Each structure stands twice: as structure tokens, then as C-alpha cells.
Amino acid sequence: MRSLPIITPHYQQLEKQYEQWLKTLGYSKSTITNYPSCIRELFHYLEHLSAGRHGGGITTLQAITADHITAFFLHRKTRKNHRYGGGVSSSHINNGRLALHKFVRFLKVTGQHTIEIDLGPVSVKNNPRVILTKAEIRMLYEATYHHHRQGHGAMGQRDRAILAIFYGCGLRSNEGVQLDVSDILTDKHLVYVHKGKANKERYVPIATTNMQDIKEYLQYGRKWFLNDHSKSHTDHHALFLSTKRIRIRQGGLFCRVRRMAQEAGIGKPVGLHTFRHSIATHLLQNGMDIEQIARFLGHSTLESTQIYTHIVNELQQ
Structure with a gap:
């Protein structure tokens, strides 16, 4: 507004x-x-x-x-x-x-006149978390290959890089959007998050298959987005580019992810944070220690991570 x-x-x-x-x-x-x-x-x-x-x-x-x-x-x-x-x-x-x-x-x-409000307590989270199954994650990956779009596969390569960052690395939406190419440390299989929550920085490991998808996007797909499709200014540093050659915004990524879910035949309301919730749940299901998951997600306390133990218990019922 x-x-x-x-x-x-x-x-x-x-x-x-x-x-x-x-x-x-x-x-x-x-x-x-x-x-x-x-x-x-x-x-x-x-x-x-x-x-x-x-x-x-x-x-x-x-x-x-x-x-x-x-x-x-x-x-x-x-x-x-x-x-x-x-x-x-x-x-x-x-x-x-x-x-x-x-x-x-x-x-x-700041010592100014305050205004009277009576809205009751604020609920920061009032919607249940949407969790994708491992099978649904595979469906998303498969859809990036099966749906042929413009750019000779560039869109599919960017889609797989999006999955690698937001699901494979569990990044928050704003963390992934603000990534630059230089933040991908290919030789160390790490992504450097320097604009995390409360401006905290951390290094997140990238699995080999996810790194391959990111490298493919950097080597081929991203070059297509850098081509002169419009007269817009080019953002040479941004990892994820739009067709206007500028850093793609959260709204644009949200729409892209929703489209990916539709193409994969997934009826759940999928968003960028869905991937973060899903990878945390899957890691816990695979037996990873809760403290390791907290470090992976960039949580400052274990309380934020404990919610996933409740989710796993609910899924098992």
C-alpha cells in the first residue's frame, strides 16, 4: 500500500x-x-x-x-x-x-502521543504449517523436466536451483532472495547467508545433487536470463534473476513456486517457507539431532525448532 x-x-x-x-x-x-x-x-x-x-x-x-x-x-x-x-x-x-x-x-x-488500541493479544502464527512429503518433493523436481517452456530449459534449471536453495538448504524466503552469485561457495559446498534474521550470518551446507543443480543454473540457465529480453537494468550480482534481468522479488518467486506446484499436480498451498518447513521435518524424520537442525535453519534457540517434533508426531499418528 x-x-x-x-x-x-x-x-x-x-x-x-x-x-x-x-x-x-x-x-x-x-x-x-x-x-x-x-x-x-x-x-x-x-x-x-x-x-x-x-x-x-x-x-x-x-x-x-x-x-x-x-x-x-x-x-x-x-x-x-x-x-x-x-x-x-x-x-x-x-x-x-x-x-x-x-x-x-x-x-x-520516542516520547510521542500514543494511540489507544484494543485488539487483544496478537497471534504471530495462526495457520497450520504446510508440509510436503518426500514423494511430493520428487514430483516437483520431475515437473521441472517434463514441462517445456521458453529459454531452452533455463526456466527448469532456475526452478531446480530454487528447490536446491529453499528446500535443500532450508533458507528463509528473504535469505534466498538476497543471495548473490558470490555467496555460493562451490568449492566448499556451502552457501553464505549474510543477511539472515536479525542480520545474523551463517554458512549452510549444500548436498552434492543440489550443488549440481545450482552449477547447471549458473553455467547455463542464468546466462539466458542475463540476455537482453528487455531494456531493464541488469543485476549482475543476484543469484535469482527474473526475465527482466533484475533480482527476482519474493512475490515473483512465490508465484513461480505456486506454478511449479500446479504443474506437479500438488494441491497444497505451497509457498517458499513450505520448503523450509518440509526439509526440517524430513531431517527430523531421518534421525538428525534437533540441535543440528537448529543450526542448519539458523534458529537462535531450540524453542523455534521444537515445533517440528510436534509436526512429526502428528504425521505419525
């Missing part, structure tokens, strides 16, 4: 200050982008309130009430998803709640 205009100077200033505060605290790039965007949507909504139950347009923090906030989230819950069509997902609603709670925290620590 970056394109939504806000006309109140103080609102404009608050959005910029909030974004800078998140940067200073070292939040991820997606959080730094999405949280201020949620607040911009709130400000835009408040400015355009019609006279009635909630009064006219609201242009000061002091005038914002808990009723305004409740009405905004009701509006957000029922509005159309402008990008993908249909309704707005529960995770999108929940991210807005998280953004607002964090914004109130920002107002408090």
Missing part, C-alpha cells in the same frame, strides 16, 4: 520516523517495508473517514480512538486483495496488527 497517498504532514513524518526506527533496530528488509506500509494504510483510512459514527477525517494522533482502530481492521478484513484478487488473507490481517502494536511501541519509546 505504498501508493496510497497521505496528505497530513505529521502523518508523513511519522511514517518516515517509524521506518527509520525499524532500520536502526535491525529489522528485516520486509518488515522495514511492510510495517510502515500498514501504518500508511491506516493514516489514509483515517484521513478519508466520512462524517458519521466515527466523525470526520482524522488528522491527529490525539483524535484517534480505539473505535477508529477497530473500524479500520474491519475495513481491512473485508476489502479486496488488489494484487491477487479475492479476500485479504488472515496472515495479512495479522501482520497489520503486529505493525500497529510495534508502531505504538515506537510512539512510546
